[in-house]
Amino acid sequence: MFIIRLVLKNTLRHKLRTLLTILGVSIAVMSFGFMRTIVTAWSAGVESSGENRMITRQSVSFIFPLPYSCLQQLQQIPGVSEVSYANWFGGVYKDPADFKNFFPRIAIDPETYFSLYPEFIIPADQFAEFKKERNSCIVGAKLAREQGFKIGDLIPVDGDIYPGKWEFVVRGIYRGKDESTDETQLFFHWDYLNEQVKISQPGREGQVGWYVLSVHNAAEMPRVAKAVDERYKNSRSSTKTETEREFQQSFVSMSSAIISSLEAVSYIIIGIILLVLANTIVMAARERTKEYAVLKTLGFSAGHVVGLIGGESMLIACSGCVIGLAMTFPMAMGFAKAFPTFFPVFNVETITIILAVSVALFAGVVAALFPAARAVRMRIVDGLRSID
Numbered sequence: 324m325f326i327i328r329l330v331l332k333n334t335l336r337h338k339l340r341t342l343l344t345i346l347g348v349s350i351a352v353m354s355f356g357f358m359r360t361i362v363t364a365w366s367a368g369v370e371s372s373g374e375n376r377m378i379t380r381q382s383v384s385f386i387f388p389l390p391y392s393c394l395q396q397l398q399q400i401p402g403v404s405e406v407s408y409a410n411w412f413g414g415v416y417k418d419p420a421d422f423k424n425f426f427p428r429i430a431i432d433p434e435t436y437f438s439l440y441p442e443f444i445i446p447a448d449q450f451a452e453f454k455k456e457r458n459s460c461i462v463g464a465k466l467a468r469e470q471g472f473k474i475g476d477l478i479p480v481d482g483d484i485y486p487g488k489w490e491f492v493v494r495g496i497y498r499g500k501d502e503s504t505d506e507t508q509l510f511f512h513w514d515y516l517n518e519q520v521k522i523s524q525p526g527r528e529g530q531v532g533w534y535v536l537s538v539h540n541a542a543e544m545p546r547v548a549k550a551v552d553e554r555y556k557n558s559r560s561s562t563k564t565e566t567e568r569e570f571q572q573s574f575v576s577m578s579s580a581i582i583s584s585l586e587a588v589s590y591i592i593i594g595i596i597l598l599v600l601a602n603t604i605v606m607a608a609r610e611r612t613k614e615y616a617v618l619k620t621l622g623f624s625a626g627h628v629v630g631l632i633g634g635e636s637m638l639i640a641c642s643g644c645v646i647g648l649a650m651t652f653p654m655a656m657g658f659a660k661a662f663p664t665f666f667p668v669f670n671v672e673t674i675t676i677i678l679a680v681s682v683a684l685f686a687g688v689v690a691a692l693f694p695a696a697r698a699v700r701m702r703i704v705d706g707l708r709s710i711d
Contacts, residue, residue: 327634334635340603341639347599348643348686349650351592352679356651357658358589359675364666375541376439378570379534379551382561388530389560391517397534400550402543407435408531410513414480414489422662426466428480430513439537442500449474449495457515461495463506465667472496478509485516487523505667536564593682596643601690604636608694625699632698633691640687644680651679 334341379397381387388410397406410430417424433454437443445453445461453459462472472478472493480489491511499506513531521528538547548564555562565573619628652671659669 331638334638337607340606344599344603344639345643345646348596348640348683349646351596351599352644352647352683353650353654355589355592355596355682356648356671356675356679357654358585358592359678360651360655360669360671361666362585362589363672363675364669373440373537373567375538376567377536377538377544377547377564378567379536379562379564380532380570382552382563385533388532389534389562391529391531393531393534393555393560393562396554397536397551400536400547400554402538402540402547402550403536404539405435405439405537407432407439407535408513408533409436409535410516410530410532411484412480412482412511412516413484414482416478416480423469427508429508429510430516431510432513433510436510436535439535442504443497444500445495445497453494456492456494457512457518458489458491459494460491460509460511461497462493462509464496464498465506466509467493467496469507485520485524487519489519502670503668507667535567593686596640596682596686597689600636600640600643600686601693603639604632604690605694607635608632608698628698629691629695632695633688636691637684637687640683640690644683647683648676648679 379389379393381389391408394406394408397403408431412428412430414428415424416426416428419425433450437445437450449461453461460478462470462478466472474493474496476493478491478493480491481487482489491509497506517528536547536551538544544566548566551564552562655669655671659666662669
């Protein structure tokens with residue numbers, strides 16, 4: 324108890340220096356936590372991928388479509404339990420310069436798509452209304468909150484991939500089964516898209532962006548992928564079939580340089596925390612050399628001296644960590660609000676908190692090692708001769 328009181332007094336002896344050190348550690352911890360959150364949010368789609376879902380797309384590039392006629396053939400592949408399809412629509416809603424107006428707009432088959440994605444929960448009455456109306460749509464709950472969409476609202480979109488003026492009527496709002504589910508998408512009828520394209524752009528109808536396959540057993544995925552791709556190997560629309568996780572990972576890998584840079588910077592921050600804290604502890608220990616010598620003269624053991632130096636270091640590190648984590652959450656919330664659809668899932672995960680705390684504790688221990696070792700090895704007579 325006496326040592327604890329001494330640690331507190333030593334920590335508060337130079338209040339301004341201690342305060343600035345705690346502030347430096349807290350800002351570093353906040354930066355570390357925020358960057359780690361960006362990294363985990365970037366991969367949120369990969370983590371939420373279905374274990375038994377596969378994606379079949381055009382082998383050259385995702386931007387090239389596949390013929391609708393593949394549907395029946397895919398349904399006949401052994402091991403495939405259900406098949407659906409979808410199209411990336413794109414389009415421009417309001418001001419394209421505002422990130423809030425960017426959200427996925429996807430044409431789907433309502434009869435099969437949502438059965439393959441049970442994580443999208445839609446009220447039965449709303450889903451029934453959605454299926455009745457050709458230009459109706461279903462939007463995510465988060466998207467509805469951000470844009471103020473309500474049942475019955477009309478959403479005008481200027482087409483880019485599919486030119487023209489498009490209008491979608493909101494007939495349903497889906498919610499995610501858990502926090503990792505993307506609630507920022509808009510789904511509408513593929514039949515509506517196909518009909519309009521047939522009228523305005525003859526020759527482009529009857530095409531889908533990708534197929535979603537559900538398999539009976541996840542262990543059969545490699546065989547199913549090989550069977551699908553072999554079937555279309557020599558056709559004009561050769562395919563690439565992969566698990567949904569691999570499909571999502573391919574998009575993440577496009578930005579691998581950015582993610583790697585953020586990860587590198589987050590680890591550099593560990594060094595910054597260590598340097599800031601170590602500088603303070605070394606200065607404090609040097610100023611108290613004579614005090615440590617007096618304590619050793621009075622019978623204080625090496626463990627007591629180590630406790631004084633290490634305790635001060637850990638107190639500053641823990642204080643900075645707590646403040647830094649407290650700052651991380653509002654910062655993450657503000658960032659998520661500024662980019663609600665660019666990062667559909669942006670939460671400070673438990674692993675990020677654990678890493679931040681571990682980093683702070685590690686810095687606290689390492690920063691105290693050198694001054695503590697020096698104080699323990701110091702001879703009493705040398706300490707008493709030191710000049711303040």
